[in-house]
Structure formats: C-alpha cells, structure tokens
Amino acid sequence: MASYRGHLMFSSLLGVAYGGFAAWQLHLGWGPVFLGAGLTTVGGLLPDLDSDSGVPVRETFGLLAVVLPLLLLRRLLRHEVPLDETLVLVAVAYVVIRYGLSHLFKRLTVHRGMFHSIPAMFIAGLVVFLLDKGAEMPVRLFLAGGIMLGFLSHLVLDEIYSVDFMGLKLHLKKSAGSALKLASKSWPATLTCYAILAGLALLAWRDLGPDLEK
16 A cells, blocks of 8 residues: 555645646636645545554544634634634534544544545545535535545555556555445445445535525
C-alpha cells in the first residue's frame, strides 16, 4: 500500500487540479475553490483512519475536527442559531470528533475493513453534502465530489501498490482487492456500512425536497 506521505502528496496535487477546474470551468469563487481543494486533500487521507499506525490517524482526525465543524457552521448560521450557541456547538463538535469519535473509531474498525471501501467513499460525500446546508447546490455538490475524489484516489493508489511489478510477470500481493471493494468478509461490518449509507442517502433526499419541488 502507498505511504501516508504518498497519499497526502497525491491527493494534494489532485486537490489543486480539482480546485483549478472549478475556477476555470465552473466559475466558482475563491472560497469554494480552496475549500474543495482542501476537502480533496483530506479525502485522500480518510481511508487511513482504520490504520494501525498512530500518526496517520491522529493527523487525519485533527484535520476532520477542524474541517467538519467549519462546514457545520454555515448550516447553523443559515438556521439563525445565536452566535454564542453556534460557537459552543462548533467547539463541542471539535472535541467529539477529535477525541470521542477517534477513540470509538479505533475500537470498532480494523485495517482495510469496510471504511476502506466504495460505500465508505459515498458516506464521506454525503456527510459533507449534509453538513454544508447553507451553500448553493453547485457548491454543495462540488465539495462533496471533492472529498469523494480524494477518497477514491486513496483506494486506487492502494490497489496499484498491491501489484508487484518486479520480474517478468505481474504478481498480486495479498492486499490486492482489499481497497476497491463493495463488501468485506465481516457481514456485520458490511451491513452496518450499508445501513449508514442508506440513512444518509435518505437524509440527503429529504434535504433536497424543497429544491426538487422547484
């Protein structure tokens, strides 16, 4: 599998390209462009949250603890939540993600489990889409697409690194097929992942209700 630095470098370059495309073709403002590029970079690190190594997990959860509350901030302001209450909720979200969620994640996940899969990629995109309620629809789709693009780049790189190119013949390592997967050997983990995906998809559908009626 690719290293943490390798994933970070690749997703960063991908984020620059994704942001540049949005500025050039979609004519988005510099704010969404830079945010989309950043989410693409973070997305490229997300599958490592189930890693056994401490540094990738700590660094990635640190980034998530900052990025997700910032996305939540716009949704809270759109619902006219008072500023002092908004600050408290954002601070609580940071603490919950940085310490509570990271601890729970380490205990419930295994390396190359269902979080390292295609359904998990869609879960990440739906979470961003639902949090960023205040933005216009093209921006919401752009940001959700960014984190999914970064997530996918991680899975693809891991699959590429699972091929042994040494020698005259190509050989697959034991990790081959464990990144770009739709299900794992654990049925409880697979069903839980798809249940979360279905729940988020339903919330997104309900969230889109007013827009679909226009």
